[in-house]
Amino acid sequence: MLLYSARRIGLALVIILCAVALLFGMIYLVPGDPASVALGPLATPEIKAAFRARMGLDKPIAIQFVTFLSIVFSGDLGIDVFSNRKVSEIVLEALPYTIVLTASGIGWAIVLGIPLGCWSALHRGTWLDRVSGIFAVAAIAVPSFVVALYALLVFAVALNWLPAIGAGEPGHLGDQLAHLVLPSFAIGLGWVGYLARLVRASMLEVLGENHIRTARAFGLSERRIVLRYALKLAVLPTVAVLGIGIGHLLSGAVFAEIVFARPGAGKLVYDAVVTRNYPVVSGTVLVTTTLFALCTLAADLIAAWLDPRVRASL
Amino acid sequence: MSAPVFDHIPIVAARGSTWRRLLADPLGRFGLALVFAIVLTAVLADWIAPYNPTRIAIPEKLSGPSLSHFFGTDQLGRDVFSRVVVGTRIALEVALVAVTLSVIIGGVLGLVAGYGPRGLDNAIVLVFDTVRSFPTIMFALALVTLIGPSLQTVIVVIVASFAPGYGRLVRTQTLSLKQAEFVFAERALGAGAARILAVHILPNVIGPLLILASMDVPVAITIEAGLSFLGFGVRPPTPSWGTVLNDGYAFIGNTPWIILAGGLPLVLSTLGFTFLGEALRDAIDPRLRKDP
Numbered sequence: 078m079l080l081y082s083a084r085r086i087g088l089a090l091v092i093i094l095c096a097v098a099l100l101f102g103m104i105y106l107v108p109g110d111p112a113s114v115a116l117g118p119l120a121t122p123e124i125k126a127a128f129r130a131r132m133g134l135d136k137p138i139a140i141q142f143v144t145f146l147s148i149v150f151s152g153d154l155g156i157d158v159f160s161n162r163k164v165s166e167i168v169l170e171a172l173p174y175t176i177v178l179t180a181s182g183i184g185w186a187i188v189l190g191i192p193l194g195c196w197s198a199l200h201r202g203t204w205l206d207r208v209s210g211i212f213a214v215a216a217i218a219v220p221s222f223v224v225a226l227y228a229l230l231v232f233a234v235a236l237n238w239l240p241a242i243g244a245g246e247p248g249h250l251g252d253q254l255a256h257l258v259l260p261s262f263a264i265g266l267g268w269v270g271y272l273a274r275l276v277r278a279s280m281l282e283v284l285g286e287n288h289i290r291t292a293r294a295f296g297l298s299e300r301r302i303v304l305r306y307a308l309k310l311a312v313l314p315t316v317a318v319l320g321i322g323i324g325h326l327l328s329g330a331v332f333a334e335i336v337f338a339r340p341g342a343g344k345l346v347y348d349a350v351v352t353r354n355y356p357v358v359s360g361t362v363l364v365t366t367t368l369f370a371l372c373t374l375a376a377d378l379i380a381a382w383l384d385p386r387v388r389a390s391l
Numbered sequence: 392m393s394a395p396v397f398d399h400i401p402i403v404a405a406r407g408s409t410w411r412r413l414l415a416d417p418l419g420r421f422g423l424a425l426v427f428a429i430v431l432t433a434v435l436a437d438w439i440a441p442y443n444p445t446r447i448a449i450p451e452k453l454s455g456p457s458l459s460h461f462f463g464t465d466q467l468g469r470d471v472f473s474r475v476v477v478g479t480r481i482a483l484e485v486a487l488v489a490v491t492l493s494v495i496i497g498g499v500l501g502l503v504a505g506y507g508p509r510g511l512d513n514a515i516v517l518v519f520d521t522v523r524s525f526p527t528i529m530f531a532l533a534l535v536t537l538i539g540p541s542l543q544t545v546i547v548v549i550v551a552s553f554a555p556g557y558g559r560l561v562r563t564q565t566l567s568l569k570q571a572e573f574v575f576a577e578r579a580l581g582a583g584a585a586r587i588l589a590v591h592i593l594p595n596v597i598g599p600l601l602i603l604a605s606m607d608v609p610v611a612i613t614i615e616a617g618l619s620f621l622g623f624g625v626r627p628p629t630p631s632w633g634t635v636l637n638d639g640y641a642f643i644g645n646t647p648w649i650i651l652a653g654g655l656p657l658v659l660s661t662l663g664f665t666f667l668g669e670a671l672r673d674a675i676d677p678r679l680r681k682d683p
Binding site: 088091092093095096099100103211214215217218219220222223226227229230234235324325327328331332335336343346347349350351353354355358359361362365366369370373 | 418517518520521522524525526527528529530532533534535536537609613616617620621622623636639640643644647650651654657658661662664665666669
């Protein structure tokens with residue numbers, strides 16, 4: 078386990094480093110001049126030269142890369158072109174909103190997806206199982222931003238049950254929760270379907286095993302068997318999947334934040350893209366990518382801890 | 392005890408072609424019908440659309456659904472139905488081009504990584520893992536900031552998010568096939584790497600690759616529509632489901648039909664392709680099925 082953990086953590090660090098290099102390299106790999114893209118077609122050569130000097134784009138690539146690394150590892154992630162604030166400050170202000178939104182999305186998935194999967198497994202082969210299977214596939218397939226738009230249209234605009242925009246009054250928990258319901262549902266719906274499928278499949282597998290048959294032979298109630306013995310095992314595979322799921326949920330969160338005009342990393346990076354503010358874009362992308370890599374790492378380590386067979390695969 | 396749980400191993404029909412198994416599945420039939428309708432709409436878009444999708448008619452702007460405008464008109468008086476119909480073509484074109492490119496790039500890199508020397512293998516796998524470590528949308532936004540929004544940007548984003556997964560699949564299969572006896576035999580007969588890869592390994596890895604790729608078509612459609620919705624994909628005035636949604640979002644308070652019209656084909660096509668993809672996977676190779 079120690080060897081596996083060390084190798085897995087090492088791999089995560091290498092990948093994060095490569096991601097940093099790629100983000101830097103993208104400025105040079107992609108065709109076109111960053112100064113022209115940032116300043117638009119009307120910029121004069123003098124303005125472009127001044128922009129390059131200010132961003133350090135006129136220095137040799139090696140020096141720029143070292144500067145870039147030092148900016149990343151100093152922790153301030155560079156300076157915002159417009160507000161002159163540290164990018165790290167801006168990102169850290171926005172990030173908690175996104176983390177809360179993502180976690181609530183997972184919450185929907187756990188609260189609805191796991192019971193639905195169990196229920197399907199216990200009613201295997203009935204038409205209700207079939208319907209829940211179709212629902213699960215549909216929930217996975219439908220794009221989360223369409224769910225967000227339709228939820229906004231139905232529950233906020235047409236019915237006026239829930240607030241449409243923003244994250245709610247600071248310090249007012251009820252208001253903030255009300256603002257969280259629709260966006261977290263929109264990003265979590267796909268995972269409700271995904272977890273339902275996964276739990277159904279693993280529940281069927283677990284229910285076929287010997288210790289469950291033994292429990293049944295002892296005359297334990299079906300309810301007790303499922304809740305006390307089977308569910309614990311059936312939920313294990315979802316842990317590994319949720320780690321990868323964080324990445325998808327983050328993508329969904331970007332759209333949900335824009336549709337519901339919520340503050341957060343997604344809204345931040347979107348606004349920065351619109352204003353061509355590359356330091357803020359690369360800073361936010363770097364932080365979210367690192368977060369994603371750490372979540373995948375955590376999920377892999379937990380999966381290896383739970384299941385020794387995983388350790389052998391790296 | 393409500394249902395027997397000992398028979399959960401899928402029972403594969405011994406007889407019957409893939410096609411028959413596909414049609415035996417109601418969801419497969421439903422998916423096939425939806426996909427057929429969508430492809431037909433894309434091909435016949437110019438005949439189906441009652442108006443030119445970019446025709447501006449300010450006096451008719453934001454009018455509700457009627458017999459002359461099934462889905463109403465947008466803020467410039469353009470016919471939303473025509474925009475959605477012609478948008479089908481953009482959606483399918485982007486998905487088809489991007490998924491094909493991903494299959495080629497991922498496939499070739501996967502073959503090289505799996506068959507080539509260890510060092511090259513490690514390097515390619517590291518590139519795959521690095522590109523995959525970005526959440527798709529974040530990678531897309533970084534790229535858009537640098538090269539600006541366009542259809543090509545959308546395709547690059549889709550290829551970057553699909554190709555590493557395809558490459559990993561092909562690599563794993565190639566690694567195990569490399570040790571197969573028929574490959575040893577071929578090598579003993581003096582066949583070169585290119586011949587072994589093209590004639591013996593490729594046909595064995597292409598099946599699972601194509602199944603995976605077919606299931607990614609709806610994801611590609613979603614990425615195009617999503618980026619276009621954000622204003623980072625298809626450039627105006629070209630109609631796309633994403634840009635229709637974006638127009639509708641701006642007027643969500645008083646003209647809900649634009650959002651409804653823009654989202655509907657997206658929902659139908661992702662459902663159609665997903666149902667078809669799942670049924671196809673089960674029909675071709677039931678062992679790949681994730682849930683029994």
